[in-house]
Amino acid sequence: MENFVVSARKYRPVTFESVVGQSHITTTLRNAIRTNHLAQAFLFCGPRGVGKTTCARILAKTINCLQLTEDVEPCGVCESCVSFQNNASFNIHELDAASNNSVEDIRNLIDQVRYPPQTGKYKIYIIDEVHMLSQAAFNAFLKTLEEPPSYAIFILATTEKHKILPTILSRCQIFDFNRIQPRDIAEHLQFIADKEGITVDQEALELIGQKADGGLRDALSMFDLNVTFSTDNRLTYEAVLENLHVLDYDYYFRLTDALLEGSTPQSLIIFDEILRKGFDGHLFVVGLLEHFRNLLVSKDPVTIPLLQVSESAMQKYAQQSTTASPSFLLSGMSIAGQCDINYKSAKNQRLLVELCLMKLANLTHVLNLDPQAVEETAKKKVDTVSLNPSKAPNETAPQPGSGPIAQPAATDVPPKRSKLRSTALLTPSLHGAATTPQPTADAPTPTEEEPVVKEPLTSEKLQLAWYQFADKRKREINSTTEEIALRKTFQLVDNRIEIVLDNDHQMDAIQGMRYDLLSFLKRKFDAPTLELQPRVAPQEVNRQPYTSAEKFNYLAEKNPHLKDLQKALGLDVDF
Incomplete structure (x- = not known):
């Protein structure tokens, strides 16, 4: 029975051309080989399964190839290429830093660097998962990495670049590998399916590509899993959904x-x-x-x-x-x-x-609520609050010249939500009560087509408009922080609204709706220079006495005779 080889190994790229989704890396490496501008150390970093180790092996194989093609690809038939393919090359060494991360392992590697290659031009050292090296191992590696022999090239690979010392990064030429796009993964899987004689649905391959999250190795593993799950060498979209447990x-x-x-x-x-x-x-x-x-x-x-x-x-x-x-x-x-x-x-x-x-x-x-119905509801609500101040929830009727304007209660919200019209619903009387404007015989009844006349800005009218905006904002956004901020005390000073807030979160909420609030108010009032000036009130922290000395000093402030008693008896406070 023939041994099964997973697709990630069987179809592993062996040339730069066959690498999937990393053209910016392979083009740079081929140009470096063509012009003989090879760095002394490379660092390949990126997510798992995107081709870091594969590109490191292809680079090592290409550097020592004796018969490079015109496209700067390894020939695959020379002595160096054949020995590499048979895992018998003496010039290419791989070290897994995840299991060989001590100082002794790095010192052994440094000892090997001293000997030049017997055949070929370079000795290449591939260190995978280099971020797993210990601090001491990194320090032991620094000098050799900075000034290696002319025949030595180091290729480091890692998935966690941030864990590598800056002194190591500064000595390497860094290549950042991208996540592979789902469409590129699907095309590669289609190529493998054609090679293996497997019938596949295009949607199934694209689903695997999305589920792989940019990792080709993960995609190949899922592809093998679904092929094994199938009994007729056919990969369907429904089967992949069920097998990978993906929500359709x-x-x-x-x-x-x-x-x-x-x-x-x-x-x-x-x-x-x-x-x-x-x-x-x-x-x-x-x-x-x-x-x-x-x-x-x-x-x-x-x-x-x-x-x-x-x-x-x-x-x-x-x-x-x-x-x-x-x-x-x-x-x-x-x-x-x-x-x-x-x-x-x-x-x-x-x-x-x-x-x-x-x-x-x-x-x-x-x-999709009717604006007319919402306007009538808001009008009835404000009428009830103005004519019956005792029924206003948690607030009393505002009095002219009373200083800070009270904020609407959290429960004072119309049952329906829609965009409120900019026309003034109410005209406050001299005593602060709102009355409904009545049309006169001389003045025609305003219609929706007639232009809206803006009202002069007063504290009482500003309060009613503030009610409307607070209700409108709560229905649209329903943010607790915004609701609390809109209920804070504010004053009208000239054409400036001053509001005092408790913390920076409320300040961010006010700043976030600043444009909407000012636009709403300017549409209602003849105040083009109206401004909003929020500020956070400083918080006073009353710290309770905790230590024995703090408690004694606290009591001594209230009764100075305690200090006289302490001196007379020669007592010490237990610190």
Whole structure:
């Protein structure tokens, strides 16, 4: 029975041309060999499975090849190439620093460097996982790495560049390997499938490429796993989905359709189906965020290439993006993002995700509310608060000239959400009560087509407008920090709104909505120079006495006779 060789070894690149997805590296190395500008030490760094060790071996083989091709590739037939392919070369040495990381191992390597090559021009030392060397081993290696013999070349490879000493980095020519694109991985897998006589679906190969996360070795391992799973030498998209335990795109497309229709029951049923298949709820939320991002990207043909999906999935994204508005997608990403942040700390994680889906299902309805209905609701609310101050939640009716303006209570929110009109709803009286403006016989009733007359800015009118913006912002953003910041005390000084905040988080929240707040207020009032001046109030920290000396001094401040008693009795405070 023939021994099975995994694809990662069987189809390992042996020339620069066959390296996948690292053309910027291979082109530079071939030019260096062609012009004989080889560095004394190379450092190959990048993620796992992207070709660092492979390129190191190809470079070592090419440097010592006796019959280079015109494309600067090893011939594969000369004595040096044949000995390398048979693992019998005396000029190329590999050291695994993960298991040989002591000072003695490096000293043995340095002793070998002293002897020139018997055949060939160079002796090449490949040190893999070089970041695993100990501090002492690095220090022992420094001098040799800086001034090696003319025939010695060191090739270091690592996945964690930040763990290598700066003194080592400064002595090396550094090459950063990229993650391999899913399409390049799919093309390479298609080449191997053709060689092995395996029938594959293009979507299956692209799915493996996405799941590999830029690592070709991982992709080849998954390819071998799925081929072994298949019984008829055929690789289908459905089989790869099941074998790799990947959540299908179709679930997200169906869920988004249900959310756009406002169907809460259907969205919960789809989520339950996903959980029954064994998928993690957090993985589902992260995938939903990515799905909304892909829909947003699909809205512009210029950004469609940013999608790392198959052609058929790309068409589905382009089709569904026409039915989802940017407002829905941005708000949905904000709601799902909060769910992602709070998932691990939630006691009932399933309920958290279901609540997120309920909000998303109601989002379309909220975004499409009639502005007239919301305006009437806000008008009734402010009328009730103005005419019945005792019924205002947690606040009293504002009095003119009373200094700081009170903030709206957290519960004072209209039941519906939409964009409020910029026309003034109320005209405050001289006593601070708001009254509804009545049309007169001489003045025609204003219509929606007539231009809105801006009102003069006063403290009372500013308070009502501030109520409206706070409610509008809460319905649109629903940020606790913003809500607390909008409820802080503020004053109107000339054309400057001064607001006092508790901390930097509230300052960031105010600065984030500064433009929207000022635009809203300037539309309502004749105050083009209106400015917002927030500041953080200094916090006073009252530290309680802790040590014996602090307690004694604290009591002595209240009763100075204690110090006289201490001196008279010759007592010492126990420090």
